[in-house]
Amino acid sequence: MHDTFDRFNSRHCADTETLYQQGAPHPWVYWIEKGFVSISISDADGRQSITDLLGAGDFFGPGLFGNEQRSRIPSADQHPNTYTAKQTAIAKPLTDTRIIPAEEFWRLTDQTPSISLALTQQMIVIQQRLQHQLFLQQTxxxxxxxxxxxxxxxxxxxxxxxxxxxxxxxxxxxxxxxxxxxxxxxxxxxxxxxxxxxxxxxxxxxxxxxxxxxxxxxxxxxxx
The missing domain is CATH 1.10.10.10 (Winged helix-like DNA-binding domain superfamily/Winged helix DNA-binding domain)
Incomplete structure (x- = not known):
């Protein structure tokens, strides 16, 4: 999969670095080459909670969920290619990622079955993990x-x-x-x-x- 993403911009995080902030437009998908990225959500009072930690080979970013995250209520400033971040992503030190425009990423999933399969498998694993975490949170x-x-x-x-x-x-x-x-x-x-x-x-x-x-x-x- 490295060969597929080599043509996209790379981002090396020598130190802890915020990749994108909750609430900001960010039409990109990230693929982690090396290192770790924490995903967190903040409430209205600014309290932050980490919801997941992702590693090498994982995809993330607002570009994965743009259609679902856009408001169902049309507004004058809503653009069809706007992807608003619903979480904050922070890279751990020594993390390398590839940054892929959202529309280009979805074209790649149509053209490259291995990418589509990897994304599907990741989503299934995350769903299973979160379901078990919810079970433990309740019981x-x-x-x-x-x-x-x-x-x-x-x-x-x-x-x-x-x-x-x-x-x-x-x-x-x-x-x-x-x-x-x-x-x-x-x-x-x-x-x-x-x-x-x-x-x-x-x-x-x-x-x-x-x-x-x-x-x-x-x-x-x-x-x-």
Whole structure:
């Protein structure tokens, strides 16, 4: 798939960088070559919640959802090619993306079955993941939600750990708290307990996995 996107502009994010802001017109689709991008939503009071973390090979951007996100009530300034961002996307350090105009991307999906298939598979995986997260939000404890989230992130996005463990992810405790709907203090207490029992380790910016089976058991308790 790299060959297909080589002709489009690349964007290298040496540091944390906002790719687009909620509420702004942004008629583009992104494809992640390397690194991670967090997707978040803000409410009317400015409170922000991270809803997903995407990695290499994933597509995202307002250009994917332009037709669905445009208002059903016509207005004088509504243009047929306007794609308004309903979320904010922030790239983690050392992330590389390709930026594709929305209309061009949809032409590519018609012409290139492998792109259409990859996008469909990604949407199915995201739907399944969000359904399970909703189930845990309704029935599980904060500890179960956190275990499921971490196990999923390690499985999808974990990299070879430079701290001597199995794999790690670059994610802060505040970001984890945002994704599971808990306070940073409570999440920190749970992580400290897991650290003492040898399930994980962590630094200021990284969470490191030591015992994946035990973490998975914590996540599956709600199914019993």
């Amino acid at each position: 599980g404890t904060l500890e179960q939600r956190l275990a499921y989230l971490l196990h999923n992130l390690f499985d999808r996005l974990g990299l070879e750990c430079t701290h001597g463990h199995l794999v790690d992810i670059r994610f802060s405790q505040q970001e984890l708290a945002s994704m599971v709907g808990g306070s940073r203090q409570t999440v920190s207490q749970i992580l400290a307990d897991w650290r003492r029992s040898g399930v994980i380790d962590y630094t200021r910016s990284y969470i490191c996995l030591e015992e994946p089976q035990r973490l998975q058991q914590f996540a599956e308790l709600s199914a019993g």
